Amino acid sequence: MFFLYPLGSILRAALDGSVLLDERTWVVVRRALGFTLYQAALSTLFTLLVGLPLAYLFARYRFPLRSLWRIAVAIPFMLPTVVVAAGFNAWLGDRGWVNLTLMRAFGLPEAPIPFSGTLTAIVTAHVFYNTTLIVRILAYTLEHMDPRLEQAARVLGADGWRVFWHITLPLLRPALLAAASLVFLFDFTSFGVILLLGGPQFATLEVEIYVQGVHMLNLSLAALLSVVQLLCTAALSFLYGRLLAQVIAPIAPRPAEVNLRTPCRWAERAFVGLMVLLLIALFVLPMVSVPIRSVARLEAARGERGEIRYGLTADYYRELFINRRGSLFYVPPLQAARNSLLFALLTVLLSLALGIPAAVALSRQNVWARRMDVLWMLPLGVSGVTLGLGFLLAFRRAVAFPGLVPLAHTLIALPLVIRTLQPALVSIPSHLRQAARVLGASPWRAWWRVEWPILRRAVLAAAAFAFTVSLGEFGATLLLTRPEYPTLPVAIYRFLSQPGGLNYGQAMAMTTILMLLTAAGVLLLERLRMPGSQF
Amino acid sequence: MRPVIVVLLIALAVLTACGPRQPATLTVMTHDSFAASEEVIRAFEQEHNVKVTFLASGDAGTALNKAILTKDAPLADVFYGVDNTFLSRALEAGIFEPYRSPLLTEIPTEFQLDPEFRALPVDYGDVCINYDKAYFAEKGLPLPQTLEDLTRPEYKGLLVVENPATSSPGLAFLLVTVAHFGDPGYLEFWKALKKNGVIVAPDWETAYYTHFSASSGRGPHPMVVSYGSSPAAEVIFAEKPLEDAPTASLVGPGMCFRQIEFVGVLKGARNRALAQKFVDFMLSVRFQEDIPLQMFVFPVHPQARLPEAFVKYVQVPEQPVLMDPARIAAHRERWIRAWSEVGWIIMD
Structure with missing residues (x-):
C-alpha cells in the first residue's frame, strides 16, 4: 500500500491515451529501452567479473587489513554521484593523473585515453558502485560452504580450477543469480551515473523519465516510460524466480572460519596481490581524492597559472561549523550527521522487521511466493521522480513529515534486504528443521535454534545494505524536504550548488564525514554479535 | 507488512493533523536553491505572529510539477521559484491567484511579465x-x-x-x-x-x-x-x-x-491574507537586500542596496x-x- 497506492495515483493522474498514439513516443521508448538493456547487461557482466574473484578473496583468504578492504568496496554504494564523477575525472579524465602522466611520458598533445562521456565511463562507474552487492552476497555463500565437498574433489585428483568450476561455482549459483539480478536492476534504473559520466548522447529510461517529467513537464510521456520500466522490472524478477527454483542445492552451511586460510603457495599469493591492486585501482583511488581535497588548499591564488601546489588546511572543516551568512538554511554538520544516522538506524530496523518475514515467506517454494517476489522487487524499478510525485498525490500533507523519510528509504532497501536473505534461506536443508521438530521443538523454537543462527550473518549483511542505502539517499526528489531536518547528502548538494573555493572544500569535507560514518557503521554492523548466535 | 504500515500511516496522519494551532502557520513552497537569512524571516514572523515553514521541493522543474499536481488541494500558501522559462506553464495550469501587491508600483515594469498579477517578480x-x-x-x-x-x-x-x-x-x-x-x-x-x-x-x-x-x-x-x-x-x-x-x-x-524568478499566492491557500503579506514582504527592501548574498541573484527592487562584492565583480x-x-x-x-x-x- 505504501508503494502501489502512490504509484497508482500518479499513473492515473498522468497517463492519457493520446501519448500512446503519438509516433514519436515509441521512438523515444524504443531508443531508451534498447540502450538501457544494453548498458545494464554490459555493466552486470563486468561487475560480475570483478566481484566474483573479490568475493572469493574475502571469503577464503586471510590477509592484512581484510575488513578495511572490504569496507572500501562497500563505501561507493552511498557516495553522491557528483562526487564520484569528480573522483573518476581526477583519476581517469582528460586531465586526470593517468592521462597527464602518459602525455608527459610520451610527449602527446592530447589525452590518449578518452574517458569522460564514453560507455567505458558508465560501465566503470557501475562496477565501482555495485561490486559491493556481488561481494556481500557471494562472500556469504562462499564463507559458509561445506569445505568437505571441495576437499573430496581435491582428493579425487581435481586441480584448483576444476574444483572451482565443477564444485564451487555450481554451489554458488543461487547467490550468483540473486546478486546478478540485483546488479542488473540497479544498472537498469541507473540515473546519476548516466547523466553525469555519460554525457548527452546516452539516455536510459530513468534519465528520459527525469528529462520528460521535470524539464519538459511532459508528465504523460514520463508516466508511460515508468510503466515500461516497471514491466521490465517485473519480467526480470519473474525470470529470476524461475531460474532460482532450478539451481538450488540445499547443503548445510558451515561456520565461516573453516573456509579461511592464509595464502601460502605462490599462485595464491599472486592472486591476493593482484586482487589488492585491483581494489586500489578501482575503489580506493577514485575515492581518495575526496578526503585529500577536503584538507588540501590550492596554494597559488586561483587564476594564476603554472604548477598547482597544495597546502594542508583544516579550514573547510572549521568553516562547516560557522553560519557565516546567518542563513536560515544553514546546516550544522553535527545535526546533519545525527539526522542521517537516525534515519539510517530506523531504516535498518524497519527494513529488517519487514524483510525477514517477507524473505522467509518467499523461500517457501510455491507459485504464490514467486508472484509476491515480483511485487517486492518493483520498488527498484520505479524512478524516483515518478514515485516522488506519486507520494505527493497519495499522501498530500503527510508528505512533508520527516517520519516518512525512513519509510521511503525502507522501500528502497527492502528489495536488497530480501535478495540478501533469500539465497541464505533457500540453502538451508529442510531436514535440519524437520529433525528439530521431530525432536520436539516448537515451530518457533526450531526457527530460533536452527534457521536463525544460520541466517545471522546474512541478516547483518542485509542490515549493512539498508544502512548504506539510507545514508546515501539524497531524497529531495522523493519527498518534500523540510529544511529543519537536513541530512548529509542534502548539505553536500547545497554547497555544490554555488561557486567558490570554500563551498567546494566544504562539500568535500561533508562528503568525507559521510564516508567515515558509512565505514564506521558498516564496520560496527559486521562486528555485531547478535543474540542466539552459535558460530 | 500491510497492517504495520497502515498503523504507521494512521499514526502519522494523526500526528500531522493535530499540532498546536498558534501562532498561525504559513507554508512556502520553494525549489532547493532558495535561501534567506534567519534574521530576516524571524522579523516577518514576529511582526505578523506567524510561523513560516519552507518546503524545499526539488529543483525548479520538480517543484513546479509538485505545485501543479497538487493544485486542487495545495500543500502551501505561497509558491516561490518559477522563472520566466516555466512561467507560461505555471500560469496555464492556473496554480496562482491574482494579487496586485501595493509594492509593485516600486518595481520596474520590465520585470512584470504577467499582466494579471498572478506571478510577481522577486529577483533576476x-x-x-x-x-x-x-x-x-x-x-x-x-x-x-x-x-x-x-x-x-x-x-x-x-x-x-x-x-x-x-x-x-x-x-x-x-x-x-x-x-x-x-x-x-x-x-x-x-x-x-x-x-x-x-x-x-x-x-x-x-x-x-x-x-x-x-x-x-x-x-x-x-x-x-x-x-x-x-x-x-x-x-x-x-x-x-x-x-x-x-x-x-x-x-x-x-x-x-535574463532569468527572472517569480512568487505567487497559491489558489486555495488556507491563509490567504498572510500569504499576501509574505509576498509583500518578499518585494520589500528588507528582504530584497538579503537576496544577493543568499541566492546570488539581483533584487528587482531598485532601492535595494547591493553588497560591495556585487557592485565590484558582477558585470x-x-x-x-x-x-x-x-x-x-x-x-x-x-x-x-x-x-x-x-x-x-x-x-x-
Missing part, C-alpha cells in the same frame, strides 16, 4: 559565459566578442556548456542562441560549435567544478556557461581573501539570458536576451529535441 540574474581571466591573459588571447566568435579556430575546445534538456542555465544559453540566430538558424551555430569542440556537461555542478579551469575543481576548459554573479561568489567564497575575481563574464549585447550585460515566456513555452520542447539531434547522439 543573467546566464552568461564565464571565462578564466588568467588563461586569456597568459595566452594573449583576445576575448570572444560575439556568439559567432565562439566558432573560430582560436577558441577550439575551450567552451563548456550544459545540456539544455537537464539544466536550466543550459536551456538559458540555448535560448540565447535561438534569439540571436533565429529558429532553424541556431542549429547551424550549434553544429559549428560542435565542430569547434564544445563540451556538453549534464548540469551546472559538473560543468563548473569538473570542467572549468578557474573553479576550485581545476578542470581543463577556460570558458563555461554560468551566471553573471559567479565571479562575485568566487571572491566571497574564496579560501583566502582574493584581490580580484579569478573569473569574469562575457556580457556583449545578446550574449546573456551587468547591456542587452540581455529577454524572451517572451509564451514563446518559450510553445517551442521549448521542440528546440531542445532539435538541439539534441544535432548529433550529440552517438548511440542509437
Whole structure:
C-alpha cells in the first residue's frame, strides 16, 4: 500500500491515451529501452567479473587489513554521484593523473585515453558502485560452504580450477543469480551515473523519465516510460524466480572460519596481490581524492597559472561549523550527521522487521511466493521522480513529515534486504528443521535454534545494505524536504550548488564525514554479535 | 507488512493533523536553491505572529510539477521559484491567484511579465559565459566578442556548456542562441560549435567544478556557461581573501539570458491574507537586500542596496536576451529535441 497506492495515483493522474498514439513516443521508448538493456547487461557482466574473484578473496583468504578492504568496496554504494564523477575525472579524465602522466611520458598533445562521456565511463562507474552487492552476497555463500565437498574433489585428483568450476561455482549459483539480478536492476534504473559520466548522447529510461517529467513537464510521456520500466522490472524478477527454483542445492552451511586460510603457495599469493591492486585501482583511488581535497588548499591564488601546489588546511572543516551568512538554511554538520544516522538506524530496523518475514515467506517454494517476489522487487524499478510525485498525490500533507523519510528509504532497501536473505534461506536443508521438530521443538523454537543462527550473518549483511542505502539517499526528489531536518547528502548538494573555493572544500569535507560514518557503521554492523548466535 | 504500515500511516496522519494551532502557520513552497537569512524571516514572523515553514521541493522543474499536481488541494500558501522559462506553464495550469501587491508600483515594469498579477517578480540574474581571466591573459588571447566568435579556430575546445534538456542555465544559453540566430538558424551555430569542440556537461555542478579551469575543481576548459554573479561568489567564497575575481563574464549585447524568478499566492491557500503579506514582504527592501548574498541573484527592487562584492565583480550585460515566456513555452520542447539531434547522439 505504501508503494502501489502512490504509484497508482500518479499513473492515473498522468497517463492519457493520446501519448500512446503519438509516433514519436515509441521512438523515444524504443531508443531508451534498447540502450538501457544494453548498458545494464554490459555493466552486470563486468561487475560480475570483478566481484566474483573479490568475493572469493574475502571469503577464503586471510590477509592484512581484510575488513578495511572490504569496507572500501562497500563505501561507493552511498557516495553522491557528483562526487564520484569528480573522483573518476581526477583519476581517469582528460586531465586526470593517468592521462597527464602518459602525455608527459610520451610527449602527446592530447589525452590518449578518452574517458569522460564514453560507455567505458558508465560501465566503470557501475562496477565501482555495485561490486559491493556481488561481494556481500557471494562472500556469504562462499564463507559458509561445506569445505568437505571441495576437499573430496581435491582428493579425487581435481586441480584448483576444476574444483572451482565443477564444485564451487555450481554451489554458488543461487547467490550468483540473486546478486546478478540485483546488479542488473540497479544498472537498469541507473540515473546519476548516466547523466553525469555519460554525457548527452546516452539516455536510459530513468534519465528520459527525469528529462520528460521535470524539464519538459511532459508528465504523460514520463508516466508511460515508468510503466515500461516497471514491466521490465517485473519480467526480470519473474525470470529470476524461475531460474532460482532450478539451481538450488540445499547443503548445510558451515561456520565461516573453516573456509579461511592464509595464502601460502605462490599462485595464491599472486592472486591476493593482484586482487589488492585491483581494489586500489578501482575503489580506493577514485575515492581518495575526496578526503585529500577536503584538507588540501590550492596554494597559488586561483587564476594564476603554472604548477598547482597544495597546502594542508583544516579550514573547510572549521568553516562547516560557522553560519557565516546567518542563513536560515544553514546546516550544522553535527545535526546533519545525527539526522542521517537516525534515519539510517530506523531504516535498518524497519527494513529488517519487514524483510525477514517477507524473505522467509518467499523461500517457501510455491507459485504464490514467486508472484509476491515480483511485487517486492518493483520498488527498484520505479524512478524516483515518478514515485516522488506519486507520494505527493497519495499522501498530500503527510508528505512533508520527516517520519516518512525512513519509510521511503525502507522501500528502497527492502528489495536488497530480501535478495540478501533469500539465497541464505533457500540453502538451508529442510531436514535440519524437520529433525528439530521431530525432536520436539516448537515451530518457533526450531526457527530460533536452527534457521536463525544460520541466517545471522546474512541478516547483518542485509542490515549493512539498508544502512548504506539510507545514508546515501539524497531524497529531495522523493519527498518534500523540510529544511529543519537536513541530512548529509542534502548539505553536500547545497554547497555544490554555488561557486567558490570554500563551498567546494566544504562539500568535500561533508562528503568525507559521510564516508567515515558509512565505514564506521558498516564496520560496527559486521562486528555485531547478535543474540542466539552459535558460530 | 500491510497492517504495520497502515498503523504507521494512521499514526502519522494523526500526528500531522493535530499540532498546536498558534501562532498561525504559513507554508512556502520553494525549489532547493532558495535561501534567506534567519534574521530576516524571524522579523516577518514576529511582526505578523506567524510561523513560516519552507518546503524545499526539488529543483525548479520538480517543484513546479509538485505545485501543479497538487493544485486542487495545495500543500502551501505561497509558491516561490518559477522563472520566466516555466512561467507560461505555471500560469496555464492556473496554480496562482491574482494579487496586485501595493509594492509593485516600486518595481520596474520590465520585470512584470504577467499582466494579471498572478506571478510577481522577486529577483533576476543573467546566464552568461564565464571565462578564466588568467588563461586569456597568459595566452594573449583576445576575448570572444560575439556568439559567432565562439566558432573560430582560436577558441577550439575551450567552451563548456550544459545540456539544455537537464539544466536550466543550459536551456538559458540555448535560448540565447535561438534569439540571436533565429529558429532553424541556431542549429547551424550549434553544429559549428560542435565542430569547434564544445563540451556538453549534464548540469551546472559538473560543468563548473569538473570542467572549468578557474573553479576550485581545476578542470581543463577556460570558458563555461554560468551566471553573471559567479565571479562575485568566487571572491566571497574564496579560501583566502582574493584581490580580484579569478573569473569574469562575457556580457556583449545578446550574449546573456535574463532569468527572472517569480512568487505567487497559491489558489486555495488556507491563509490567504498572510500569504499576501509574505509576498509583500518578499518585494520589500528588507528582504530584497538579503537576496544577493543568499541566492546570488539581483533584487528587482531598485532601492535595494547591493553588497560591495556585487557592485565590484558582477558585470551587468547591456542587452540581455529577454524572451517572451509564451514563446518559450510553445517551442521549448521542440528546440531542445532539435538541439539534441544535432548529433550529440552517438548511440542509437
